Structures are given as structure tokens and as C-alpha cells.
Amino acid sequence: MAEEAAVRAQADTVRRLKQDKADPDEIAKEVAKLLEMKAQLGEDEGKHKFVLKTPKGTRDYGPKQMAIRERAFNAIISCFKRHGAEVIDTPVFELKETLTGKYGEDSKLIYDLKDQGGELLSLRYDLTVPFARYLAMNKITNIKRYHIAKVYRRDNPAMTRGRYREFYQCDFDIAGRFDPMIPDAECLKIVHEILSDLQLGDFVIKVNDRRILDGMFAVCGVPDSKFRTICSSVDKLDKVPWEEVRSEMVGEKGLSPEAADRIGEYVQLHGGLDLIERLLQDPKLSQNKLAKEGLGDMKLLFEYLTLFGITGKISFDLSLARGLDYYTGVIFEAVLLHQENEHVEEPVSVGSVAGGGRYDGLVGMFDPKGRKVPCVGVSIGIERIFSILEQRLEASEEKIRTTETQVLVASAQKKLLEERLKLISELWDAGIKAEMLYKKNPKLLNQLQYCEDTGIPLVAIVGEQELKDGVVKLRIVATREEVSVRRESLVEEIRIRTS
Amino acid sequence: MAEEAAVRAQADTVRRLKQDKADPDEIAKEVAKLLEMKAQLGEDEGKHKFVLKTPKGTRDYGPKQMAIRERAFNAIISCFKRHGAEVIDTPVFELKETLTGKYGEDSKLIYDLKDQGGELLSLRYDLTVPFARYLAMNKITNIKRYHIAKVYRRDNPAMTRGRYREFYQCDFDIAGRFDPMIPDAECLKIVHEILSDLQLGDFVIKVNDRRILDGMFAVCGVPDSKFRTICSSVDKLDKVPWEEVRSEMVGEKGLSPEAADRIGEYVQLHGGLDLIERLLQDPKLSQNKLAKEGLGDMKLLFEYLTLFGITGKISFDLSLARGLDYYTGVIFEAVLLHQENEHVEEPVSVGSVAGGGRYDGLVGMFDPKGRKVPCVGVSIGIERIFSILEQRLEASEEKIRTTETQVLVASAQKKLLEERLKLISELWDAGIKAEMLYKKNPKLLNQLQYCEDTGIPLVAIVGEQELKDGVVKLRIVATREEVSVRRESLVEEIRIRTS
Numbered sequence: 002m003a004e005e006a007a008v009r010a011q012a013d014t015v016r017r018l019k020q021d022k023a024d025p026d027e028i029a030k031e032v033a034k035l036l037e038m039k040a041q042l043g044e045d046e047g048k049h050k051f052v053l054k055t056p057k058g059t060r061d062y063g064p065k066q067m068a069i070r071e072r073a074f075n076a077i078i079s080c081f082k083r084h085g086a087e088v089i090d091t092p093v094f095e096l097k098e099t100l101t102g103k104y105g106e107d108s109k110l111i112y113d114l115k116d117q118g119g120e121l122l123s124l125r126y127d128l129t130v131p132f133a134r135y136l137a138m139n140k141i142t143n144i145k146r147y148h149i150a151k152v153y154r155r156d157n158p159a160m161t162r163g164r165y166r167e168f169y170q171c172d173f174d175i176a177g178r179f180d181p182m183i184p185d186a187e188c189l190k191i192v193h194e195i196l197s198d199l200q201l202g203d204f205v206i207k208v209n210d211r212r213i214l215d216g217m218f219a220v221c222g223v224p225d226s227k228f229r230t231i232c233s234s235v236d237k238l239d240k241v242p243w244e245e246v247r248s249e250m251v252g253e254k255g256l257s258p259e260a261a262d263r264i265g266e267y268v269q270l271h272g273g274l275d276l277i278e279r280l281l282q283d284p285k286l287s288q289n290k291l292a293k294e295g296l297g298d299m300k301l302l303f304e305y306l307t308l309f310g311i312t313g314k315i316s317f318d319l320s321l322a323r324g325l326d327y328y329t330g331v332i333f334e335a336v337l338l339h340q341e342n343e344h345v346e347e348p349v350s351v352g353s354v355a356g357g358g359r360y361d362g363l364v365g366m367f368d369p370k371g372r373k374v375p376c377v378g379v380s381i382g383i384e385r386i387f388s389i390l391e392q393r394l395e396a397s398e399e400k401i402r403t404t405e406t407q408v409l410v411a412s413a414q415k416k417l418l419e420e421r422l423k424l425i426s427e428l429w430d431a432g433i434k435a436e437m438l439y440k441k442n443p444k445l446l447n448q449l450q451y452c453e454d455t456g457i458p459l460v461a462i463v464g465e466q467e468l469k470d471g472v473v474k475l476r477i478v479a480t481r482e483e484v485s486v487r488r489e490s491l492v493e494e495i496r497i498r499t500s
Numbered sequence: 501m502a503e504e505a506a507v508r509a510q511a512d513t514v515r516r517l518k519q520d521k522a523d524p525d526e527i528a529k530e531v532a533k534l535l536e537m538k539a540q541l542g543e544d545e546g547k548h549k550f551v552l553k554t555p556k557g558t559r560d561y562g563p564k565q566m567a568i569r570e571r572a573f574n575a576i577i578s579c580f581k582r583h584g585a586e587v588i589d590t591p592v593f594e595l596k597e598t599l600t601g602k603y604g605e606d607s608k609l610i611y612d613l614k615d616q617g618g619e620l621l622s623l624r625y626d627l628t629v630p631f632a633r634y635l636a637m638n639k640i641t642n643i644k645r646y647h648i649a650k651v652y653r654r655d656n657p658a659m660t661r662g663r664y665r666e667f668y669q670c671d672f673d674i675a676g677r678f679d680p681m682i683p684d685a686e687c688l689k690i691v692h693e694i695l696s697d698l699q700l701g702d703f704v705i706k707v708n709d710r711r712i713l714d715g716m717f718a719v720c721g722v723p724d725s726k727f728r729t730i731c732s733s734v735d736k737l738d739k740v741p742w743e744e745v746r747s748e749m750v751g752e753k754g755l756s757p758e759a760a761d762r763i764g765e766y767v768q769l770h771g772g773l774d775l776i777e778r779l780l781q782d783p784k785l786s787q788n789k790l791a792k793e794g795l796g797d798m799k800l801l802f803e804y805l806t807l808f809g810i811t812g813k814i815s816f817d818l819s820l821a822r823g824l825d826y827y828t829g830v831i832f833e834a835v836l837l838h839q840e841n842e843h844v845e846e847p848v849s850v851g852s853v854a855g856g857g858r859y860d861g862l863v864g865m866f867d868p869k870g871r872k873v874p875c876v877g878v879s880i881g882i883e884r885i886f887s888i889l890e891q892r893l894e895a896s897e898e899k900i901r902t903t904e905t906q907v908l909v910a911s912a913q914k915k916l917l918e919e920r921l922k923l924i925s926e927l928w929d930a931g932i933k934a935e936m937l938y939k940k941n942p943k944l945l946n947q948l949q950y951c952e953d954t955g956i957p958l959v960a961i962v963g964e965q966e967l968k969d970g971v972v973k974l975r976i977v978a979t980r981e982e983v984s985v986r987r988e989s990l991v992e993e994i995r996i997r998t999s
Contacts, residue, residue, distance in 0.1 A: 089561060426807065
């Protein structure tokens with residue numbers, strides 16, 4: 002009975018934590034411990050109390066959500082295919098060391114698998130590092146591919162805003178040595194096409210270049226060794242005001258106040274070709290080799306985007322930094338603009354829905370001889386898009402079908418199960434999408450009601466008289482019209498009426 | 501320098517293990533340790549030697565494999581939709597305790613995540629337990645759904661035969677309280693449709709019922725407490741001969757030799773309606789309530805399968821047991837038959853490609869009040885099917901396209917990059933699948949060669965004269981025919997020629 006006492010003590014711990022409103026993770030952990038102890042004690046006929054939930058930061062997708070999700074996926078996949086991309090897939094986990102040293106400060110958010118003997122594994126954190134590993138491993142130097150799959154981050158979830166620990170990424174990347182800015186421009190065109198197609202409202206695609214940022218840091222007096230950490234401070238500017246970012250730079254990261262203030266002047270700049278031209282004349286920036294290269298390419302990029310007719314939605318923005326370590330050139334991020342209130346002048350940003358950039362060094366980190374394969378790519382943040390589409394659908398009261406069933410095979414009288422089975426089998430074999438109720442003797446009313454509820458447009462009714470006459474009664478649910486169709490013409494009739 | 505000595509010692513350990521041809525898992529573990537130690541020592545400019553591989557038992561899918569995979573998925577999804585199924589998705593991991601106690605002896609193969617604070621998690625082992633959790637959590641008592649996703653098993657991989665640690669399952673399940681055997685028969689119809697559609701060669705679907713097995717165990721004198729463990733011995737009969745299974749029952753599991761021999765007589769029986777009728781008259785079995793119920797339902801099932809016209813491929817087989825604990829009624833498994841050699845009389849089974857059964861108790865294990873939702877379902881083992889399709893395609897030399905690109909936008913002279921960008925942008929906006937080479941001045945020959953290599957059927961060629969005349973030269977790759985098309989008719993012309 003020592004075990005029972007231990008269980009009671011553990012139950013007290015859980016109660017106390019709950020009263021104290023302790024960290025939910027900690028509570029969950031203690032609850033899990035309690036349940037394990039209870040399980041070991043032996044259960045009373047399987048009446049063990051489960052915590053009936055999905056893991057923190059994850060969700061199930063029911064049929065309705067899946068229907069919405071497929072709409073969004075279709076728009077994205079169509080676009081990727083329109084641009085000639087192939088598709089690949091990689092495992093959900095990688096050797097732990099494949100991910101090590103690729104994500105900078107974010108590495109702490111990686112999910113590791115338990116060491117159960119064998120290799121040390123981690124869940125993928127994005128699709129870019131696995132892609133680079135794939136290229137190096139297969140010695141591929143030239144590919145345009147998309148990859149749609151789930152990635153995992155032990156981040157603080159904000160599920161109502163579409164931020165999860167398990168979420169889909171939809172990535173499109175172009176790998177290979179090409180003339181400058183042509184693939185980069187195509188990536189921006191793709192973001193523009195997808196966001197337009199999904200009709201998510203107004204958006205802007207911010208663009209910058211890691212070389213411009215690094216050049217800017219250099220001319221502002223940031224020491225080389227602090228480039229990446231100051232870069233990740235700048236990255237916070239879309240969430241917190243400059244004053245806070247500045248005090249992080251000076252306080253936590255030991256940057257001189259003067260350098261910080263000089264950065265402060267640059268990062269408020271955003272514009273188009275005009276701004277690029279101005280910065281190319283900037284007495285300090287124009288002296289920096291990296292910045293000059295970056296600005297030159299940015300100019301070329303804007304020329305190509307002008308040919309694509311999409312500069313209206315592109316903003317060259319010096320405050321854009323992107324969190325990940327591996328970017329080496331152009332970076333970009335698309336945000337939705339949301340006119341919170343018509344009287345507000347400045348549109349409010351509701352968050353990033355796509356991002357990407359150039360990473361010319363990542364594949365080389367995997368290649369045994371360090372051979373580089375230049376890459377540029379874009380990742381569509383589909384979860385945020387889902388939550389918008391989901392909210393919109395709920396507001397609109399549009400009824401969304403979750404199956405594609407064309408016809409319900411029904412019977413008007415009892416004892417016709419065998420006939421229904423024979424007919425539905427014929428329809429399936431002819432490629433017709435058909436259902437029937439799994440009852441021996443269903444009421445006709447219930448069968449019709451099922452069609453109303455699920456949106457099935459047709460009912461094929463078998464009855465004794467029809468069987469004798471070699472016909473089937475076909476009912477059109479919307480109009481309640483009924484026609485008699487010869488059995489051998491039924492498939493064709495259903496096809497015509499549902500095409 | 502103590503660290504360096506430690507690294508050298510670790511390197512020796514790895515060398516020794518390799519020489520000794522130790523367990524690959526153990527070697528991999530020590531290698532990982534070595535790499536970690538090296539990494540901590542500090543690397544020489546990123547020249548750290550990666551083990552460039554995917555985790556044991558997993559693989560990447562390149563564009564060609566993905567094209568094959570999508571063919572198979574399309575056949576399967578079409579079938580599931582034809583039968584009116586909705587689709588759901590669940591997270592790749594579950595709370596560890598959600599999976600605990602559902603898989604019997606196989607539980608040791610579950611992947612656990614590392615405890616990084618918070619909940620204890622495991623990767624899903626199949627899609628059935630998450631489905632049951634989903635039903636209980638959302639109080640759903642009636643649904644027909646499919647779910648296609650990856651599952652994870654720390655099993656011994658046999659990759660050439662399509663056995664992986666990460667693999668797709670394609671599940672179709674019907675949950676709800678219905679008249680007997682109607683949904684069960686539909687599951688078998690689905691397996692029949694999919695295997696026929698995929699043209700994998702001849703197959704047989706073995707069918708049995710857990711109640712018949714349990715009844716058989718009872719009349720053979722197996723004590724109740726040994727039903728499940730004797731059942732998992734029977735499950736091995738498709739891989740090892742009866743003598744071995746018998747000695748496991750008697751030796752390891754302590755069954756009396758007489759009981760084992762009685763089982764041995766039953767498990768060699770297989771047949772159709774005739775066998776069911778015979779067993780219904782069997783003096784011992786017919787006295788057992790469970791067996792009688794099971795045999796009665798089996799008879800009904802065969803009647804429905806006769807109406808579906810598929811009994812030719814169905815075999816009632818008393819040796820079929822299925823490994824998982826949760827089945828309560830009908831169980832089935834489809835195996836491909838492979839005529840190894842025309843002179844061999846008996847076809848050789850090359851392995852299971854689909855399986856499933858009825859599990860009426862699983863949802864109740866999750867429901868706080870133990871409310872049951874009867875379920876029956878089928879799982880298609882797609883990896884095995886992939887490897888067959890892949891091998892077949894390799895043998896056939898059929899060239900498989902990995903993109904859907906309709907047209908390459910090319911130029912005949914230099915300095916036409918801008919014109920190519922403008923034209924391709926017009927085509928993309930009109931929904932045409934178009935590519936161009938990412939070079940400023942590509943040679944026409946290289947552009948045409950690219951189309952040959954990738955199977956792009958059309959080339960839209962811009963040249964100075966064409967620009968002046970307001971036309972585009974459209975080349976049909978297969979015939980080398982070239983036609984002049986007015987720019988405003990180009991989209992329509994491409995659509996017609998590629999429809």
C-alpha cells in the first residue's frame with residue numbers, strides 16, 4: 002500500500018499546482034506522472050481516466066477543416082506546378098546532427114526523440130535544412146522542387162492566431178547556379194500569385210538582403226562578431242517598438258549607443274526603386290562592398306518585378322531581418338494588411354503568411370568537400386491562412402460539403418437490402434461515387450434526410466415495381482423531381498446530372 | 501587536451517565495433533557520440549564530417565518516386581471518395597498514455613519523444629488508435645472517414661521489400677452502430693477495388709473472426725488467460741511453419757501439447773461458404789457461443805460478398821489471426837500471389853498489402869464513461885505497393901514525367917531576357933504551366949534540349965522579328981513543327997494543343 006500512498010501524494014501535488022495556477026506544462030507533467038503511477042497500481046477494468054486531448058500546440062483536423070485545407074493546398078500546389086516544380090518528400094525526423102548549428106538561437110525549439118538505442122533523432126524544424134541535406138546527399142546541383150509537409154517547433158503556441166507546434170509548411174525552392182535575381186524574382190512572383198489567388202485581402206511583400214544588412218551593420222560600427230545577434234534583434238521590429246529593440250542591442254548585447262542610433266536611422270527606411278537609388282548614393286553604404294553588391298542586385302530584382310507587374314505590392318524594407326541563420330542574400334516576408342477600422346489611416350499588419358530568401362551556403366555545410374549549391378526559396382505559412390479561411394467560412398454560413406458522393410442508393414420498401422447491395426456494387430464498379438445507409442430496412446424519409454444533411458444531389462430508389470420493370474427511380478434532391486431510368490442507362494444518367 | 505584524448509578513445513571504440521561487425525544501431529550510437537564530442541571540441545571551419553544519411557529505416561522520395569507514389573495515392577483516394585468517405589487528420593504524435601496498452605506485444609516498437617519538459621509524447625504507431633481517440637474526444641458516434649498519413653515503428657527494416665520505420669498508411673474506417681456485416685463487407689469491397697485498380701497481379705483476401713478464433717481456442721482447451729498470447733503465436737503462421745509455432749505454444753507459452761495439436765487441425769482449414777457451413781455443424785465449435793456468433797456473421801458476410809461479386813478472391817482462413825490487440829470481430833488481410841515459376845503449382849505469397857478488421861472496444865477505452873462506438877476499417881500498406889510499382893516501372897523503361905509544364909518560354913537571340921520575363925508572366929497569369937531557363941542569354945539548342953529531357957511538349961520562342969510582328973513562334977517538340985501564333989491567341993493555342 003506504499004504505492005497507493007505515493008499516488009495520493011502525487012494527486013495532492015497536482016491539486017496544489019492547479020490551485021496555484023502553475024505553468025500548464027508543469028501541471029501536465031505531474032498529471033502524466035500521476036496517471037503512470039495509477040496505471041502501474043493496476044486499473045479497475047480499464048476505467049483508467051485518460052487526459053483526452055491532443056498534445057499541446059497541436060490540433061485535429063475534422064472533415065470541415067480538411068475541406069478548407071484542401072482548397073488552400075490546391076491553390077498553392079497549382080501555383081507551384083504552374084512554375085514547373087517537381088515534388089519531393091523527406092522523413093519527418095533527421096539525424097540530430099543534421100539539424101545542429103543551422104538555426105541559431107531557435108535551435109532550443111527543436112523536438113528531440115528519446116534515445117531508445119540507435120541513432121539520435123530530431124523532428125524536422127523546417128523543410129529547408131532537410132532539402133539541403135537531400136541535395137548534398139544525392140549530389141544534386143540543379144532542381145526546382147516543392148515540398149509540403151509538417152514541421153515541428155517547441156514554441157509558445159497561439160492557436161487562435163494560427164501558431165502551432167505542429168504545422169504545415171509549403172516550400173518552393175530553386176537550387177542551382179544561375180544568372181542573378183531571375184529565380185529570386187520568380188519566388189516573389191509565386192508569393193504574389195498565391196496570396197492573390199487565395200483572396201486573403203490586401204498584402205505587402207517586404208524585401209531586403211542580408212548583404213545590405215551586414216553592410217549597414219558594418220558602416221554603423223557593429224563589430225563583425227555581433228552581426229548575427231544584432232540581426233536577430235532587428236528581426237523583432239515587426240513585433241516590438243524600436244525603443245525596446247535598441248535597449249536590447251545596447252543593454253543585453255553590448256552595442257554602443259551610437260551604433261544603435263545609426264542602425265535606428267536606417268531601419269525606418271522603406272520604399273521602392275527610388276530608395277535603392279538613394280542608398281546607392283549614400284556616402285557610407287556605397288563604400289561598403291557587401292552593401293553595394295546587395296543594393297545592385299536589389300535594383301535588378303526590382304527591374305524584373307516591374308516586368309512581372311507586381312512592384313505595387315513590394316516594399317524594400319531595411320527593417321526586415323528574418324530569424325534564421327542560413328540566409329545569405331535576398332530575404333522577404335509577406336504580411337497581410339488589415340484595415341481594422343476605416344478611420345485608421347495606417348493599415349495594421351496581422352502577421353506574416355509567407356517568407357523566404359537566398360541561402361547559398363547551406364548545401365555546402367553538408368557536402369563533404371564543402372561544394373556549394375546556391376538556393377533561393379519561399380515558404381507559405383499555411384496555418385495562418387487556414388485560420389483566416391476558417392473564420393471567414395464560419396462567418397459566411399456557406400455550407401461546405403465534406404464528401405463528393407453523387408448518389409444515395411435507397412429503397413422504398415423493406416427487404417430490399419440485397420437489391421441495394423447489388424445496385425451500389427454496380428455503381429461503384431462503374432466509378433460512380435455512391436453511398437447507402439447501413440441498415441437492413443431504412444425508412445425512405447431517413448434516407449432522403451441523409452441526402453439533405455450531407456448534400457448528396459441524387460437518390461437512386463429501388464422498389465419492387467421498379468425491379469420488375471427493369472428501371473430505377475432517380476430523384477433529384479434539390480427539386481424533388483423523380484424520373485424513371487432504365488437500369489442500363491443509370492450510370493450515364495448519373496454522370497450527366499452530376500457533371 | 502583531455503577532451504582530445506577522449507575523442508581519440510571514442511574513435512577507437514567506433515573502429516573496434518566496426519571491426520567486430522557489431523549491431524549497426526550500436527555503432528551508429530557510438531558514432532553519434534563521437535561526432536558530438538568532436539563538435540564540442542570546436543570544428544575547423546565547418547569541415548565537420550557529417551554522416552550524410554536519412555535515419556535508419558527511412559528514405560527520401562525523389563521526384564520520380566513521388567510521381568509513382570501519387571499514382572498509387574490517386575487510385576486509393578478515388579476509391580475512398582467513391583465510397584463516400586470524409587477525410588480527417590491528426591497530429592503525428594500523441595500523448596504517450598494515449599498509445600499505452602493498445603498494441604500488446606508490439607508496444608516496444610513505439611518511438612517516444614525525449615522529455616524536454618511538458619507532456620510525454622510518442623509518435624503514432626498506426627492511425628486507428630488516434631482515430632479512436634478523436635472519436636471519443638469529440639463524442640462522434642457515426643462517421644465514415646479516410647486518413648492517409650505516416651506512422652512510425654522501431655521495427656527491423658527490410659527496405660527492399662518495402663518495410664520501413666516511417667511509412668504511409670491509408671486507412672478507411674466506418675464507425676457507428678449499424679446492422680451486422682454491411683460495413684464489414686464494404687471494407688472488403690474496397691480492398692478488392694483498390695488491388696484490382698492498381699493491377700498488382702493476382703491476390704487473395706484472407707478473412708477470419710476473432711470470435712471464431714477465441715471459440716476455437718476455448719474448445720481446444722486453451723485457458724482464457726492465454727487467448728491473446730496464443731493468438732499472436734497463430735499470427736506467425738504466414739511466416740513460419742506450424743511446427744515452429746507449435747513449439748512456441750508448448751515451450752514458451754506453456755500450452756498443453758494436446759491443445760496445440762487440436763489448434764493445429766483447425767488452423768489448416770480454409771475455404772468459402774462450404775467451410776463455414778461445415779464448421780457450423782462442427783460438434784465442438786457449434787457448442788461455443790462466441791464461435792457460433794462469429795460463424796453466423798461470417799456466413800452473412802459471404803452472402804453480401806457474393807452480391808458484390810468478389811468471393812472469388814476471398815478465403816475464409818482459420819490461420820489468420822492479425823497481430824494487434826484491439827480487434828474484436830472480423831479480421832482480414834490481403835496478400836499478393838506471385839507465380840514465382842510457371843512449373844510451381846502452389847502460388848507463393850509475397851506479403852500482405854492490406855489488412856483490417858472490426859474493433860468495437862477501442863473507442864470505449866478512451867471514453868470517460870466507457871461508451872462504445874463499434875468500428876470496422878481497412879488499412880492499405882502502400883509502401884509494399886510502391887516498391888512493386890517502382891520495380892515494375894524500372895523494368896518497363898517507361899519514361900515518367902515529374903512536372904506538368906506545358907510550354908518553355910525561349911528566345912532565339914541574345915538580349916531578350918526582359919521579353920521572356922514579360923511573356924512568361926502573361927502565361928502564368930493566364931494559368932498556363934510555363935518555365936524558362938534562368939540565364940540571360942541561353943542558346944536555343946540548350947532550350948530545346950531541356951524540353952526533350954523533361955518532356956515539355958511546346959516551346960514559345962520570342963525573337964526580334966516576332967516581337968515586331970506581334971506574334972510568337974510556337975514549336976511542337978515532338979514533331980519539330982513551328983507555327984506563328986498571334987500573341988493574343990497564344991494562351992488559347994497552348995490550351996488546345998495540350999488538352
